[in-house]
Amino acid sequence: MELIRTEKVCKKFNQLTVLNDIDLTVNEREVVCIIGPSGAGKSTFLRALNQLEIISSGKIFIDGELFLHRENNATVSRVNQTEYKRLLLEMGMVFQSFNLFPHKTALENIMLSPIHVKKIKKDEAEELSRRLLADVGLTDKADEYPSRLSGGQQQRVAIARALAMQPKFMLFDEPTSSLDPELVGEVLIVMKKLAESGMTMLVVTHEMGFAREVANRVVFMCDGVIAEEAPPNEIFSNPSNPRTKQFLNSVL
Amino acid sequence: MNKKILIRVLIAAAVIISAAVVMSLSKPPIEDLTARISPELIENARTSYSETTNNYLVFNIARGRNVRTAETDTYIGFMGNIFQINDGFANSMANILFWLPALLNGTWVTVSLTIVSVSAGLLYSIFIALGRISKFKPLSVICGAYIFFFRGTPLLMQLFFVYYGLPMINPALTINDKFLAAFIAFSLNVGAYASEIIRAAIQSIDKGQFEASHALGLKYGQAMRLIIIPQSIRRLIPPVANEFIMVLKDASLVSIIALSDLTHTTRSISSSSSSVLVFIPAMIIYLIITALFTFVFNKAEKKFSVYH
Ligand SMILES: Nc1ncnc2c1ncn2[C@@H]1O[C@H](COP(=O)(O)OP(=O)(O)OP(=O)(O)O)[C@@H](O)[C@H]1O
Ligand SMILES: [Mg+2]
Numbered sequence: 001m002e003l004i005r006t007e008k009v010c011k012k013f014n015q016l017t018v019l020n021d022i023d024l025t026v027n028e029r030e031v032v033c034i035i036g037p038s039g040a041g042k043s044t045f046l047r048a049l050n051q052l053e054i055i056s057s058g059k060i061f062i063d064g065e066l067f068l069h070r071e072n073n074a075t076v077s078r079v080n081q082t083e084y085k086r087l088l089l090e091m092g093m094v095f096q097s098f099n100l101f102p103h104k105t106a107l108e109n110i111m112l113s114p115i116h117v118k119k120i121k122k123d124e125a126e127e128l129s130r131r132l133l134a135d136v137g138l139t140d141k142a143d144e145y146p147s148r149l150s151g152g153q154q155q156r157v158a159i160a161r162a163l164a165m166q167p168k169f170m171l172f173d174e175p176t177s178s179l180d181p182e183l184v185g186e187v188l189i190v191m192k193k194l195a196e197s198g199m200t201m202l203v204v205t206h207e208m209g210f211a212r213e214v215a216n217r218v219v220f221m222c223d224g225v226i227a228e229e230a231p232p233n234e235i236f237s238n239p240s241n242p243r244t245k246q247f248l249n250s251v252l
Numbered sequence: 253m254n255k256k257i258l259i260r261v262l263i264a265a266a267v268i269i270s271a272a273v274v275m276s277l278s279k280p281p282i283e284d285l286t287a288r289i290s291p292e293l294i295e296n297a298r299t300s301y302s303e304t305t306n307n308y309l310v311f312n313i314a315r316g317r318n319v320r321t322a323e324t325d326t327y328i329g330f331m332g333n334i335f336q337i338n339d340g341f342a343n344s345m346a347n348i349l350f351w352l353p354a355l356l357n358g359t360w361v362t363v364s365l366t367i368v369s370v371s372a373g374l375l376y377s378i379f380i381a382l383g384r385i386s387k388f389k390p391l392s393v394i395c396g397a398y399i400f401f402f403r404g405t406p407l408l409m410q411l412f413f414v415y416y417g418l419p420m421i422n423p424a425l426t427i428n429d430k431f432l433a434a435f436i437a438f439s440l441n442v443g444a445y446a447s448e449i450i451r452a453a454i455q456s457i458d459k460g461q462f463e464a465s466h467a468l469g470l471k472y473g474q475a476m477r478l479i480i481i482p483q484s485i486r487r488l489i490p491p492v493a494n495e496f497i498m499v500l501k502d503a504s505l506v507s508i509i510a511l512s513d514l515t516h517t518t519r520s521i522s523s524s525s526s527s528v529l530v531f532i533p534a535m536i537i538y539l540i541i542t543a544l545f546t547f548v549f550n551k552a553e554k555k556f557s558v559y560h
Contacts, residue, residue, distance in 0.1 A: 089469045099464035103482050113468035
């Protein structure tokens, strides 16, 4: 069962083509890692999925429905408003810079959206949030403000916050890139646990070890196109595209 | 502001306020006071008269046959004692105490006008700022024009227009209450200035906060109310405090519509007493209010920065 499918997705910023005919499918319970050099369009692609960027043309299918279809910077069709909101909430997003709400405690960060978007009761939201905090190993940090947490802890709170909306799949945009090296591990452990629990994940990462170990498929993006797509052992040991080879040589 | 200075200012304010309270409570009977003037003094006085004002008894005792050339000694009865206050420090102090009730009335007008105008202006400014940054062009243009108009013309003229100009356009628009007229002009003016402050504060919030709100399914209004505006508040406090103190001083413009604020009262006392002495207590009162509000805003800023 496919959760995400894109067809010929293009994104132009003025004259600059950042995404060029991206076709990608992510199936339920699959972990797909996107790797590639800076400026390849990896972030733009994730952001296009959850509407932080509006694509120039192409089709996005979410959970089997045609979510958005655009041609020449104009919307051809889009699911109705209630479906649009529902499908948007099926995607959880984790950002490189965490983007926790600094004026809310860890617990409040997680509770906020269940209460205000899902309209669930406050004590239920709190129970859910405490459980999620425990899952990411931060039971004792519930009442801390983000500024008092380390980067790794902040990112774990951010993951719990995204999970609180009970999304069907998670988008990660370089979740460990702004962390000190010694803090990367704790976030990757949480992500690995999440993958093992059966969450569908689309992860932009520079952590090749994580991709090799956890991903079902690795996608190499370069200059706005998907240059290669293969299972990790294949792409890491025997890349078919010379650009993939060049990139892997530079990072490994 | 330095804490020590503030404490001193507060003590001074407390002393002045208690002096005023004591004065308004103690009204010694006139007979009591006249009885204490030495018989000698009364004897010597060719003409003598006394007058009671609010709280004190003032004697003007003239010496000499000719009223015109007579030297006048002034005595003031206060709390059962008689002081000669012809000149010098005692005289000045007595005068200041004498003017204080009127000055405090003026202070009340100034402070209340400032507080209600800034509060209302801040309320409008939230909507004007949101309108200004709205993607809906006509709304943005209207809010921009509002800001341009009120920041681009003198407040004095806006005040003049509300009080004198509107009735000329249509008598139905007459505003009889001077305070109300001043409030309308000031709050509209504050609305324009504060909306620019708010806009800057909102736009200084990291874009990631909007993106996270969107990703979590919050609507634009919810993101503003729950995420963006609460974070802006701490950044808003210093410029709003500044605006507040500007308005406190600009409130003196209400003299033009003869509303008896602190400055207006000071000026009328000054001209009726043909002395500039009254400006000293008036300025001290302004400084005390400014210090008090600075203190309050500093406290507020600390309170809102708990998470930093
Ligand atoms: N809002 C924007 N306006 C104009 N150009 C943009 C915008 N956002 C991204 N770009 C451009 O799009 C290109 C792709 O950016 P993107 O952030 O998707 O790359 P990336 O693969 O995520 O790179 P990195 O590894 O550095 O995060 C870059 O050249 C960038 O300058
Ligand atoms: Mg990126």
